[in-house]
Amino acid sequence: MALLAAAAAARRFSRSLRRFSSYAASGGEEAGGVPAGVVEPESPVRAPPDEQFAAWVARLRPGFTAGDLAEAISSERDPDLALALFRWAALRPGFRHAPASYLAALTAASSGRRPAAAENLVYDVLAGACGPDLRLFNACLRFCCARRRLFPLAFDMFNKMRSLPASAACRPDVETYTLLLTSVVRRVRRPPASMVYLHAVRSLSRQMKASGVVPDTFLLNLIIKAYARCLEVDDALKVFREMPLYGCEANEFTYGYIVKAMFQKGRTDKGMVYFREAREKGFVPTGGVYMTAVSALALEWRFEESRNVLIDMLDCKRKPDMITYRTLMEEMCRAGRAEDAFELLEELKERKRGPLDQRMYSELLDGLHWISQPHQDRVSPCDKRSDD
Structure with missing residues (x-):
């Protein structure tokens, strides 16, 4: 009974200490940026039963190590009980x-849908509450990159990793750059707004080369994808030509990003060259690449x-989609080839x-009938070949 009472008192003291620390650190605001006096919605974190907690405390032998605690936290399915064990151990003399x-506590909090607890653990790691560890840093990055509001915190963790000496063996690796570039590329859409994120892609790419990290195909595809979305075709081709230097081979996604950017940029001839090269290698582009080409x-x-x-796409x-069909057939009617458009429509139907x-x-069919009727100011048929 004395052990049970002491464990419960330790957990209550831990909660009070964490609540006071988060209040003082925010300058009169609760954790999460909520002003004082504003009632927050009830947290999903619940207090585990005292019997289960006491059973785990009794199971940990006296003089247990951090490895024993990590094993106990990892084997516990209840995230609240796992976090209670972590906080109780911190109060042990x-x-x-x-x-x-x-790492075990962060995994339990993130997989158990306890984001507030996981965020507190990330801040503790960033503040140096434990020794440097590459797996732990990458786990913190993975948690931050999955949440938009913690995106700046991910780069703070990345800068901490870069500032560590080489002897710590915690410099950014392929997984680190993959996590950051995936989060950045997810925000790259269309220029000019995406040029801000493209600058971050260029910076990360330069730092990766300077640090001697050898990328894999997935990481290089992320860089090509960012350049292609911003229609920076020359930069995308430069990365594409560097792939053999790293022992990487282009796949269907690599060709898809380049081909789509080529067609969107207006470099149709070059786009068809890479499209045929991809098909000769047996790669099947995505539907978006096919529709852009058609x-x-x-x-x-x-x-x-x-x-x-189009026929290859169907095969x-x-x-x-409807826009692709209409673009091809209506342009054929505008070029004076209405009969060919109707024949293609019937062929596709059969x-x-x-x-x-x-x-x-x-x-x-209704659209072709309307556009094939005589109208004023019709454009005369002419050859609109690409300038490439």
């Missing part, structure tokens, strides 16, 4: 948490190539497992 126990070729009135890409079980349902067929 002469005990100091090691990276293994912090539309770009149709807008330049290269109808035979556009039609061949590879990729389904175009294909086995046809890609056109009745609704799409009716809408396309």
Whole structure:
């Protein structure tokens, strides 16, 4: 009974100490940035039963190490009980948490949907509450990169890793750069707003090369994807040509990013070169790459190539959308090839497992009938080949 009472008192003192520390550190605000006096919604964290907690305390032999504690936390399925054990151990005289126990507690908090507790652990690690450890730092980065508001904290952790001496063996590795670049590339959409994030991609790429980290195919694809989304085709091709130097081979995603950026940039001839190269290697592009190629070729009135890409797309079980069909067939009508457009429509309808349902067929047929009628100011047929 004395052991049970002492354990309960230690947990109550730990909660009070953490609540007071978070209040004082925020200058009169509760943890999470909520002003004092504002009632927060009830936390999902619950206090574990005293019987279960006392059983775990009794199971840990006197003089237990941080490794024993980490093993106990990892084997406990209840995240609240695991975190209670972690906080109780911190109050033991002469005990100091090691990276293994912090990693186990962070894993329990993040997988158990206790983000507030996990965030407090990340701040403790950043403040130097335990020794440096590469696995622990990468786990903190993974938690921060998965949450938008903790994105700056991820770079604080990255800068801490870079500032450590080489003897600590905690410099950023491939996993570190992959986590950061994945989080950054997720925010890269269209220029010019995405140019801010593209600067971060360039900076991380330079630091990776300077530190001697050898990237893998996935990491290089992330860099190519960022350049391609911002239509920086030359930079994407530069990374593409450097892949053999690192022992990496381009895959269907690599070619897909480059081909799509080429067509969006207006460099149709070069885009078709890389598209054919990918198909010769047996890579099947995504539906978005196929649709971009069909539309770009149709807008330049290269109808035979556009039609061949469309048929290849259907053969590879990729389904175009309505805009792709309309772009190709309506451009054929504008070029004075209305009969070819109607023949293509009927051919697509008669294909086995046809890609056109009745609704799409009716809408396309009505659009072709309307656009093939004589109108004023019609553009005369001309060759709109690419300048590449």
